[in-house]
Amino acid sequence: MISFLRRSNSRDPQHSSAAPLLTLNTFFDEHYYPHAKATKRLAYHDWSVYNTHMREKLGRYSLDELTNPVLDVWVRQQILREYKRSTINKHIHLMNRMLNLARHWGHLTGYSQYQQNIKKLTVGDYTQRFLSDDEINSLLKACRASSNQFLYLFVQLLLLTGARKGEARNMRWQDVDIAKRVWTVPRSKNGRSRRIILSSSALEVLDATRTQADRLDLPTKPDCYVFTNPYTRTAYHSFYASWFTARDKAGLTGVRIHDLRHTYASMLINKGVSLYEVQTLLGHSSLQMTQRYAHLEPNLLHQRTEIVSDAISSMSI
Secondary structure: OOOHHHHHHHHHHHHHOOOOOOOOHHHHHHHHHHHHHHHHHHHHHHHHHHHOOOOHHHOEHHHHHHHHHHHHHHHHHHOOOOHHHHHHHHHHHHHHHHHHHHHOOOOOOOOOOOOOOOOOOOOOOOOOOOOOHHHHHHHHHHHOOOOOOHHHHHHHHHHHHHHHHHHHHHEEEHHOOOOOEEEEEEOOOOOOOOOOOOOOOHHHHHHHHHHHHHHHOOOOOOEEEEEOOOOOOOOOOOOHHHHHHHHHHHHOOOOOHHHHHHHHHHHHHHOOHHHHHHHHHHHHOOOOHHHHHHHHHHHHHHHHHHHHHHHHOOOOO
């Protein structure tokens, strides 16, 4: 019985009050990041954010020293550097997650009113950019003139499908069912697979992409990438360099590749496609994500109100 009490009263030296608490750098390197790599699909994003925005500024603090006054200064410094509030919120999210896991794993014990989760900044309305028909023409013309052998085809496919750039970059020939006109994304942003319906124009782009790959002597076997980098002979890491050049040449400075997805959605809405259908085509997990496009259909809503108006007007009074 005595030996049992001694064991129950003894504490892990790591959690002993006499032992120093982990620094944030040590916690991230030895605990958080190994866990993130095992449980998150894109753990390297956390690695990049931490090394760029936390390691030097906060890494030497012990976990119990990361109080709200310290972290509020860290947030304020980012605001003064004119970081976007949405970007700062991503940094705040990572910090909150690390501290919550530190508590969950017993590296931070006890309650402190000065060590609460950081409140995220208000960001206002969600900003969206939609390309007009003239802008699309200018962009495609600039992409066609690009030295990148696949940029024009890549941008066309995004405009015709509303796919995310990462989905298109990692697309393999085996993911495309030409007969059924369906492109299956094995793992989308939400971690699940999704199907993208291919129009006849999208199929023509894929056919042109295969022709281009053959011309460049690139492999087009089922397990090969659709957009294969001619130099690395694997998937493109990104199209950013050639995209920025073409975008600026078209006079569209500030337009992001992701805005092609917004443009696809806006064109559907403006043609009378329902939000539910747009949700399905974009692969949104909830209708709430698609609601951002609701303001694009005022003309359609006006037409719908006329249904009731006509019905009431036809009634005799």
